[in-house]
Amino acid sequence: MDVLNIQNFLKELSQNNNREWFAAHKEWYDKCKADFDEISRLLIMEIAGFDAEIRTVEPRDCVFRIYRDTRFAKDKTPYKNHFGVFIAAEGGRKSERAGYYFHIEPEASFLAAGVWCPPPPLLKVLRKSVYDNIEELTEIRQDAGFSKYFNEFYDDDKLKTVPAGFPKDFEHAELLKLKHYMVEFKMDDDFLKQKDLVKSVAGIFNQAYPLNRFLNYAVDEYKGRV
Numbered sequence: 001m002d003v004l005n006i007q008n009f010l011k012e013l014s015q016n017n018n019r020e021w022f023a024a025h026k027e028w029y030d031k032c033k034a035d036f037d038e039i040s041r042l043l044i045m046e047i048a049g050f051d052a053e054i055r056t057v058e059p060r061d062c063v064f065r066i067y068r069d070t071r072f073a074k075d076k077t078p079y080k081n082h083f084g085v086f087i088a089a090e091g092g093r094k095s096e097r098a099g100y101y102f103h104i105e106p107e108a109s110f111l112a113a114g115v116w117c118p119p120p121p122l123l124k125v126l127r128k129s130v131y132d133n134i135e136e137l138t139e140i141r142q143d144a145g146f147s148k149y150f151n152e153f154y155d156d157d158k159l160k161t162v163p164a165g166f167p168k169d170f171e172h173a174e175l176l177k178l179k180h181y182m183v184e185f186k187m188d189d190d191f192l193k194q195k196d197l198v199k200s201v202a203g204i205f206n207q208a209y210p211l212n213r214f215l216n217y218a219v220d221e222y223k224g225r226v
Contacts, residue, residue, distance in 0.1 A: 001035045003192050010081055011106045017077040037063060040085040046202030047100055051209055053089040061092030098215035100205045109192060111201055113208035114182035115215055122222050127176050129218035134172055140214060145207040150183035181215055
């Protein structure tokens with residue numbers, strides 16, 4: 001598994017994002033894809049050691065395709081300039097459950113945990129869970145292991161006001177304005193050069209497991225399982 005080779009491929013791809021270049025370098029891509037699939041497989045195994053939900057997850061369901069859907073996009077470049085995998089039960093990359101995301105992109109690599117872009121009905125349930133169980137969530141966020149890597153929730157698309165149905169004077173009202181319940185840890189190139197990269201990433205994800213467990217209780221409530 002050669003992460004440096006993956007990064008080099010992505011750098012070249014970002015400068016030559018066209019079908020002709022990609023076809024000429026398909027063998028290089030295939031090698032990078034095989035390496036990333038193997039990283040994903042090993043990462044699933046490591047995560048399954050602390051999150052039992054992940055034991056039946058398959059890499060093929062979790063790794064994102066590099067091909068972009070350009071039908072309705074202004075940007076018509078045909079390929080993504082990154083490799084990504086979302087490890088979650090019940091569908092992998094298509095799952096609504098909180099999970100673990102690993103992203104390799106030159107100078108923009110990161111890992112993330114939680115729920116990204118939930119549908120409105122689920123988002124409403126997640127917000128209610130945050131409101132009703134704020135002490136538990138605060139305890140998770142203040143844990144030394146968690147806070148070492150994760151500080152704030154991802155706040156793109158955040159609402160300007162507290163959503164209807166919640167008191168505007170709620171002490172943690174900013175958390176109710178979120179549209180994603182996801183946290184991130186940015187990885188620099190030195191981080192990616194680690195010999196035991198998979199174990200290091202899994203170790204950070206282990207610190208995020210309590211958050212995912214908290215969020216998935218709400219997901220189960222949404223699906224009528226609680």
